[in-house]
Amino acid sequence: MNELLEPVIAGSAFEWRKAVVALLLAFGLGQAIAVVYMATFRGLSYARTTVHGMAMGSVITCMLMLAVGTNIAAGIGVAGGLSVVRFRTTLRDPRDIIFVFAALGVGMxxxxxxxxxxxxxxxxxxxxxxxxxxxxxxxRRQPDGLLRFVAPSGPGAEEAIARVLRAHCRTFSLVTLREAAQGTVMEHAYQISVLTPDLRSPLVTSLQAVPGVHDVTLLLQEPTLDL
Known part of the structure; x- marks a missing residue:
């Protein structure tokens, strides 16, 4: 048994201490990067496994660097072994890739x-x-959403709609105007930016109160969300 354990226990206490310090530091700093990622993340496609990958990837990278050291042959062997492994997990957000790379850099x-x-x-x-x-x-400031509704044709309805939009929106621009029901009504589509988020619901309610306006739909677009 002693002969089998000889290669393991042959290392000096300094080497063991160096390895422990390096691995613990890599794990702690990898966790710190993961905490920053969690605190600054915006979107819907949050993955807990990505955070775990940051924390543990730094440890693996550190372990490989400790094993290679200054041995060029060992470095070539590790690079060749890693080239065989095919990582099929894709990161759609470039920011996620940067955080993962930062964790690997900390490990190195x-x-x-x-x-x-x-x-x-x-x-x-x-x-x-x-x-x-x-x-x-x-x-960059972008429109809050796309407003769609059906309104009767005529100057009276257009003036009432314009008053409602001016009262609730910072900016609004007509995107689509199409006839429907054999020209008796018009389908409107506006890109809008409301004055405050609280005015989204009152905007829909006020448009529905205009005579002849119906099928009011507000499609919100949040550029920071990734579905």
Missing amino acids: ASGLQAYGTAIVGTLIFGGGAALLHVTGYGA
């Missing part, structure tokens, strides 16, 4: 004992991601 830095680089890099990356999230960097 920890495995190379560049602890300062790993810690400072995690702090700057997490702070930058939080700052971009809070400031809404890169966001």
Whole structure:
């Protein structure tokens, strides 16, 4: 039994301590990146497995870097082994890919004992991601939604509709105007931006109160949501 365990226990205490510190640091920093990801995530396609992948991927990367060290032959062997594995999981959001890559980078830095680089890099990356999230960097104002309804043809109905839209919307533009019911009514489609989100329901109610207007539908579009 001692002969079998000899390759395992032959390493010095310093090597064991180095490996433990590097792996624990990689796991902790990977979790920190995952926490920032969870705090700044916006959308509907949240996956718990992605968060777990960030935390555990840093450990795996660190382990590989510790195993390879400065051995070029071992590095080529690890690269060849990884090339055989085919990862079929796809990440549709480029932001998810960046966070996963950041977790892998933390694992690499920890495995190379560049602890300062790993810690400072995690702090700057997490702070930058939080700052971009809070400031809404890169966001562009877009219409809140598409408003559809059927209204009778004639100047009277158009004036009443215009008054309702001006009272509830910041901007509105006619997208589609089509005849229906042999020209007796018109189908309207507007791109709108309401003054406040609370006015969405009153807008629909006010349009339905206009004589002859019916089938009012407001299709909301949130550009930050991924279905």
